[in-house]
Every structure is written in structure tokens, then in C-alpha cells.
Amino acid sequence: MDNVIGSALRQARSAQGMSLRQLARAVHFSPGYLSKVENGAKIPSVELAVACDRVLGISPPIADLAKRLPRRRRPVAHPDTVVPAQLPHAPSGFFGRDTELSALTEWARAEPRGPELRCRVLTGDPDAGKTALAVYFGHSSADVFPDGQLYLDLRGSTAGPLSVQAAHVRLLRGVGVGTGSIPEDPDEALAMYRSLTAGRRLLVVLDDAADADQVRPLLPGGGTCAVLVTSRHRMPDLVVRDGAAEMRIGPVPDTATRDALCAGLGTARVAAEPAATSALIAALDGAPLAIRTAVARLRDEPSRTITGYLAALLAGRAAESPTLRTRAHRRPEIRRPRTLTG
Numbered sequence: 001m002d003n004v005i006g007s008a009l010r011q012a013r014s015a016q017g018m019s020l021r022q023l024a025r026a027v028h029f030s031p032g033y034l035s036k037v038e039n040g041a042k043i044p045s046v047e048l049a050v051a052c053d054r055v056l057g058i059s060p061p062i063a064d065l066a067k068r069l070p071r072r073r074r075p076v077a078h079p080d081t082v083v084p085a086q087l088p089h090a091p092s093g094f095f096g097r098d099t100e101l102s103a104l105t106e107w108a109r110a111e112p113r114g115p116e117l118r119c120r121v122l123t124g125d126p127d128a129g130k131t132a133l134a135v136y137f138g139h140s141s142a143d144v145f146p147d148g149q150l151y152l153d154l155r156g157s158t159a160g161p162l163s164v165q166a167a168h169v170r171l172l173r174g175v176g177v178g179t180g181s182i183p184e185d186p187d188e189a190l191a192m193y194r195s196l197t198a199g200r201r202l203l204v205v206l207d208d209a210a211d212a213d214q215v216r217p218l219l220p221g222g223g224t225c226a227v228l229v230t231s232r233h234r235m236p237d238l239v240v241r242d243g244a245a246e247m248r249i250g251p252v253p254d255t256a257t258r259d260a261l262c263a264g265l266g267t268a269r270v271a272a273e274p275a276a277t278s279a280l281i282a283a284l285d286g287a288p289l290a291i292r293t294a295v296a297r298l299r300d301e302p303s304r305t306i307t308g309y310l311a312a313l314l315a316g317r318a319a320e321s322p323t324l325r326t327r328a329h330r331r332p333e334i335r336r337p338r339t340l341t342g
């Protein structure tokens with residue numbers, strides 16, 4: 001390959017007395033990538049060429065040359081950045097949520113509308129299954145986001161929510177920026193985050209957000225990324241001002257509860273106690289954690305009847321079990337923390 005661009009770049013850098021590392025820091029690309037471009041071992045991206053022109057004042061601009069270089073079709077991921085895969089594992093035996101999953105899938109697969117924000121906020125009570133749904137959806141739609149998935153636990157429902165600065169550090173590290181290259185200034189960090197996510201098909205999951213103020217500085221700038229927020233709190237401000245759309249996560253339907261019981265206990269065991277099964281389904285009230293608890297307990301004790309478990313549940317003998325905590329999840333509001341910590 002004729003190394004016109006690499007030579008022009010090295011010449012301009014030397015004329016400015018800049019090391020590779022200094023230039024790398026200024027243009028937010030790795031020194032290794034820059035070195036390969038200078039040696040002609042890598043075709044520079046247009047983004048890199050534009051950034052080098054800007055920093056070094058190269059004339060004639062190498063961006064014009066870079067634009068004319070033959071390229072593969074749109075790369076699945078930026079060749080020199082990490083493809084993050086940060087989602088935690090989805091719960092085993094995931095059940096229900098067909099309606100929500102198809103709405104999210106339709107949203108994710110729709111063509112981006114220019115630079116418009118693509119953001120869905122899953123809201124619901126504690127233990128409603130917001131995180132489970134977001135994570136499950138993220139894994140199942142991985143093909144729609146070939147540039148990867150970023151996942152951040154914002155800890156908004158705890159006494160120590162993640163600060164914006166700490167969130168920026170994690171997001172930037174997630175897209176491959178070394179710790180030493182992350183600007184301390186929050187505005188600069190945000191600008192770098194937007195630059196590095198621009199044009200990429202990334203899913204950004206912001207889990208357990210406290211409020212719109214915690215989410216807003218973490219939104220990518222362009223419309224190619226999709227953002228999925230979960231929160232115990234509704235975010236009308238994000239909906240009205242930024243055009244996010246809210247999805248309320250309620251109980252799973254009774255049919256899904258029945259399916260989960262059948263999958264966990266076997267159809268025969270469930271069919272043997274039809275009345276007790278129906279009553280248990282009603283008592284579980286579509287609460288995912290309560291359903292999981294019932295399945296786990298009954299599976300652990302093959303000799304226990306569904307009637308017996310239901311009786312224990314209704315009598316409150318399982319007072320220590322998460323089942324009852326789940327029932328408490330119908331309480332509307334959890335105290336919102338005031339301070340943000342790193």
C-alpha cells in the first residue's frame with residue numbers, strides 16, 4: 001500500500017514535536033493504532049484522519065485522502081476499539097415478558113431516525129423484573145448491536161448511587177479508553193464518550209437509575225446507539241425533554257407463571273393438583289421472584305404438595321422468604337438518595 005497518509009502524518013507530528021503517545025491522547029486513539037497507520041500497516045479511519053488534521057493542522061488534509069481509500073463495507077465494529085460485552089448473565093429459566101420483548105425488539109430493530117435519541121425506560125416496583133428483562137433482552141438482541149453492549153449499575157436505589165464522573169470512567173473504559181487517557185473534566189469526558197460512541201450500533205444499559213439527572217449525562221450523542229434505562233422511578237422529565245419512552249413493568253401474566261411451574265416441576269406434578277395450582281398462581285400474583293421461590297422450594301422437596309406449599313405461603317409461615325418481600329414490592333415509592341458518590 002502506498003503510504004502517503006502515514007508519511008504525511010509522521011511528518012506533521014514530527015514537525016510539531018509530538019510523540020506518538022501525546023498525539024494518541026489528543027486524538028483519543030491508541031498509540032498502537034497510530035503507529036500502524038504511520039507505518040502503512042493500517043488504513044486510517046476517516047475519524048482518525050479528521051482528528052489528526054485538527055490537532056496537527058495537516059495541509060493538504062489527510063482526511064480527504066482517507067475518504068477516498070477503498071474500504072470494506074461498513075465495519076461491524078470500529079477495528080481498533082474494544083467491542084464491549086458487559087451484560088451480566090440473564091436469569092436461568094426466564095419466563096413471560098413476551099409482549100415487552102416484542103415491543104423492545106421492534107424498537108431496537110427499527111432504523112435510527114437520524115440523530116434522534118433512542119431510549120426506553122423500564123420502570124416498576126422493586127423486584128418487578130426490570131433488570132432481568134433488560135439483561136435478557138440485551139443478550140437476545142446482540143445481533144442488532146454488533147458494536148457491543150455497555151452495562152452500568154447506577155445504584156440509584158441505594159444509599160450510594162454512582163456519580164456521573166465514575167459512570168464516565170466506566171463507560172469510557174468499556175469502549176477501550178485507558179484509564180490514563182480519561183479526562184478529569186466531566187464535560188471533556190462526556191465529549192469523548194460521545195465521540196467514541198458516534199456512528200456505532202451499541203446498546204447502553206443503564207440499570208437502576210435514580211432519576212433523569214443521573215441518566216442524562218450518560219446518553220450518547222447520536223441515534224445509532226440505543227439506551228435502555230431501568231428505574232424504580234418514573235422519568236417524565238426524560239420523556240418530555242429528551243423523547244425517551246417509558247415502559248411500565250408489571251406482573252407477569254398467569255399463563256407465564258403456569259409455564260414456569262410446569263417447566264420447573266414437570267407437567268405431571270402441576271396437573272396432579274389443578275385447583276391448588278390455580279390458587280398458587282393467583283397467590284403469586286405475577287411477581288417473578290415469588291414465582292422463582294415457589295418453583296425452587298417445590299423442586300427441592302419433591303414430596304411436598306403444591307397444596308402444602310400454598311397453605312404455608314398463605315399462612316405466612318414463609319415469613320422469612322423473599323416471597324413476602326416481593327409482595328411488599330407493590331409499595332409505590334422507595335426513598336430516593338440525596339447524595340451521589342463515586
Ligand SMILES: Nc1ncnc2c1ncn2[C@@H]1O[C@H](COP(=O)(O)OP(=O)(O)OP(=O)(O)O)[C@@H](O)[C@H]1O
Nearest residue numbers: 091093094095125126127128129130131132288289
Ligand atoms: N422474567 C423473569 N424470569 C425469571 N426470573 C425473573 C424474571 N424477572 C425477574 N426475575 C428474577 O426475579 C428477581 C428480581 O428481578 P430483578 O432484579 O430484575 O428486579 P428489578 O425490578 O430489577 O428490581 P430492583 O428495583 O430491586 O432493581 C431476580 O432474581 C430475577 O432473576
Ligand SMILES: [Mg+2]
Nearest residue numbers: 130131208230
Ligand atoms: Mg434491578
